Amino acid sequence: MKFSRNIVMAALAVSLTIPCVPSFAADQVKVLVIDSGSDFTHEALKPLALPRDQEFNGKPGVDDDKNGYVDDIFGWNFVDNSATLVNLSDTPPDYDTVLRCMELLGKLQAYGKEGMTPEEYKYLVDHYKDKEFWAWVGFTGGWAHGTHCAGIVSTNNNGVHLNAIKHIQTGASPKEETAQAFTALKHAMAHKSSVRRRVPEAAPTKVTIEELDQYFTQLGNDNAKKIKAKADYIASLQPRLINCSFGTENKNLCEMMKGNMAQWGYENPTDEQVQEIVNLFVTKAFLPRDKAFFSGCKDALVFIAAGNSTEDLNIMVTSPNDVDIANKMVIAATDEDQKIAPFSCYGNKKVDVAVPGVNIFATYPNQKMGFMSGTSMACPNALRMASMVLAAKDDLKPAELKKILMETVDKKDWLKEKVKSGGVINVSRAVFAAQQMVAGKTLEEAVKIALEKVGDKVSRPAKRTRPDLKDPMVKELYFSVIK
Numbered sequence: 001m002k003f004s005r006n007i008v009m010a011a012l013a014v015s016l017t018i019p020c021v022p023s024f025a026a027d028q029v030k031v032l033v034i035d036s037g038s039d040f041t042h043e044a045l046k047p048l049a050l051p052r053d054q055e056f057n058g059k060p061g062v063d064d065d066k067n068g069y070v071d072d073i074f075g076w077n078f079v080d081n082s083a084t085l086v087n088l089s090d091t092p093p094d095y096d097t098v099l100r101c102m103e104l105l106g107k108l109q110a111y112g113k114e115g116m117t118p119e120e121y122k123y124l125v126d127h128y129k130d131k132e133f134w135a136w137v138g139f140t141g142g143w144a145h146g147t148h149c150a151g152i153v154s155t156n157n158n159g160v161h162l163n164a165i166k167h168i169q170t171g172a173s174p175k176e177e178t179a180q181a182f183t184a185l186k187h188a189m190a191h192k193s194s195v196r197r198r199v200p201e202a203a204p205t206k207v208t209i210e211e212l213d214q215y216f217t218q219l220g221n222d223n224a225k226k227i228k229a230k231a232d233y234i235a236s237l238q239p240r241l242i243n244c245s246f247g248t249e250n251k252n253l254c255e256m257m258k259g260n261m262a263q264w265g266y267e268n269p270t271d272e273q274v275q276e277i278v279n280l281f282v283t284k285a286f287l288p289r290d291k292a293f294f295s296g297c298k299d300a301l302v303f304i305a306a307g308n309s310t311e312d313l314n315i316m317v318t319s320p321n322d323v324d325i326a327n328k329m330v331i332a333a334t335d336e337d338q339k340i341a342p343f344s345c346y347g348n349k350k351v352d353v354a355v356p357g358v359n360i361f362a363t364y365p366n367q368k369m370g371f372m373s374g375t376s377m378a379c380p381n382a383l384r385m386a387s388m389v390l391a392a393k394d395d396l397k398p399a400e401l402k403k404i405l406m407e408t409v410d411k412k413d414w415l416k417e418k419v420k421s422g423g424v425i426n427v428s429r430a431v432f433a434a435q436q437m438v439a440g441k442t443l444e445e446a447v448k449i450a451l452e453k454v455g456d457k458v459s460r461p462a463k464r465t466r467p468d469l470k471d472p473m474v475k476e477l478y479f480s481v482i483k
Contacts, residue, residue: 027394028161029387031153032075032239032300033380035146035246037085037166039365040074042147048154049074050161067236075237077166078230085164090143091366092136099370101127101137105477106371110336110359112467113474128477141372141481143170144364148372149245151363152380159391163237165230168246206265212277216284223289235296240390242297243383245305245376248286248319253278279317286319294325301398302328303383305375306345313347321350327398329386329405333357333378335466338424339414342469343479344375346418352402353409353421355382385427392434400443404433407447410456429454 030050040049055073058064062071069076071083080087092098104124107116116124128134150162234242258274266273294302304321306313313321313330321330332354333344340346341358357378364370382405389404390396396404408430409423416422429450436446469475 028159029241029390029394030161030163030237030239031383031387032234032237032242033146033150033153033162033164034167034234034242034244035149035164036142036144036168036170037077037146038075038150038162038164039086039088039147039363040150040162040164041088042151042363042365042367044363044369045147045150045154045162048158048160048162050163067233069233074162075164075166076233078233079166079169085166086143086147086365087170088366090170092140092143094133094136095140095366095368097127097133098137098140099364099368101134102140102481103371105137105481106359106373108474109373109467109478113471114468124477125473128480134480138481139170140364142168144370144372145245145376147365148360148362148370149243149376149380151369152360152377153243153384153387155362155384157384157387160387163239165234167230209280212264212280213284216281219285220288223285224292227289227293231293231296234293239297239300241383241386242294242300242302243380244302244320245374245379247305247307247321248282249307249309250275250278250311250313250316250318251309253282257281275316282317282319282322287317287323290320290323291325293320294323294327298327299398300327301386301401303379303386304328304330305379306330306332306347306351308333308343308374308376309345310343311345313345313350327402329353329382329402331355331357331375331379331382332419333373333375334415334424335359337466338410338412339466340418341373341375341378342467343373344378348417348420348422351419352406353382354378354412354415354419354424355385356424357381382425385425385430388427389430389434392431393438396434396437403443404430404447408433408450408454424457426454426457428457 038045040046051073052065054065055071060071063069069083073083075085076083077085101124104116104120107120108124113121127137146164146166150164154160154162254271254274257278258269261269261274261277294300302325304323306321307318329352330350332346332351333341334354334356335341335358336356338354338356340354344354344357345351355378357375358373359371360373360377360381361369361371386401386405389401405425406421408426409421410426411423415424432454433443433446433450436449437443441449467474467478469478
């Protein structure tokens with residue numbers, strides 16, 4: 001995240017229509033997108049955005065519903081402490097060119113250089129080499145991230161109510177939050193070391209694992225307290241499904257931790273030692289915060305992007321993937337051929353299912369449509385399918401919904417060692433299972449019948465080769481918007 005699991009890459013694929021409907025039923029599935037903010041002024045999203053009635057019908061500048069947040073009609077921007085979920089004044093210059101480059105980048109990611117015309121490839125490379133311009137491409141990936149996720153949820157799916165909060169910095173990832181945590185930790189450790197040294201020139205005394213545990217635990221307690229207001233707010237929205245396309249990248253944490261460990265008396269720590277400390281840090285400092293974050297949403301199924309750092313999550317602890325709650329699903333990304341995407345994290349003990357996350361077409365801020373790729377896109381795609389299952393049987397508990405999605409997948413040999421379920425979600429089969437429960441079948445009976453009656457989805461024909469990541473320029477371009 002995952003990432004920014006948040007992590008985005010642009011991509012090209014078959015365009016999906018996002019319907020604009022004039023009204024919605026009261027029993028639509030409530031979805032919360034926790035991200036960089038969602039632009040509900042977009043004509044494709046506006047009909048599905050769920051307003052707070054008192055604020056919507058109230059006076060501007062007044063906290064009409066007395067919840068402490070002024071004009072929070074569709075959600076709240078916790079980063080800037082405002083009701084503006086997406087600042088449209090941040091629209092990049094030459095926005096259409098940015099979108100064109102993201103489209104071509106996606107085409108490269110999906111089809112490889114061979115799937116592009118020479119003119120398209122040259123256009124992409126020339127713009128990539130313009131680093132000042134390409135910085136706007138990277139910025140757009142973050143700024144548009146939450147809007148794109150909301151658009152994916154509503155693609156061909158008008159059975160949802162949408163709310164959003166801005167939880168991550170525009171154009172940024174939780175890396176900044178991690179850096180702040182390390183800064184606080186560095187000050188604490190420096191103070192401890194200065195007390196323990198007898199002379200100023202002495203080498204730093206090695207900090208023990210027990211002491212690190214103590215410091216990390218205190219940091220975790222502080223983080224859990226700081227997140228409470230945000231946790232209370234998301235609980236007040238009463239979502240049934242929550243999208244979390246964000247998180248911490250293990251590789252980044254390891255790099256940052258290794259630098260800090262030298263100051264704590266660890267000379268030339270091995271990769272294994274660094275990973276051990278990172279695992280402890282995430283477990284003690286981040287996961288208590290994550291658990292507090294979702295504590296008021298026990299009736300919701302939380303979808304978490306696995307991350308885009310191509311790592312095996314089985315051997316590490318990551319946030320929020322490893323949060324200690326039962327009502328979560330961790331999502332990997334596949335490409336058109338249902339193979340695991342080259343960027344996707346995986347882990348058959350920690351990642352639940354795989355879902356297409358390459359070449360996804362959805363909303364961009366300021367009335368635009370465009371393409372992105374990443375587990376950040378696979379995550380709302382999985383949630384979209386889950387909302388269709390809930391629409392068939394709206395009283396499913398999170399555990400029941402998760403079981404249906406997991407046990408009705410299309411099994412794939414190449415996913416057996418990558419995700420717990422060993423497959424990709426088959427939404428038709430999952431919906432059929434839910435319908436069987438409505439007809440009076442038990443969950444186990446419904447799944448069994450669905451497996452017998454509904455066949456695997458027909459895979460798209462393998463009309464292309466995957467990108468040749470041995471080509472240095474192709475590889476550089478492919479991962480260029482992943483942060």
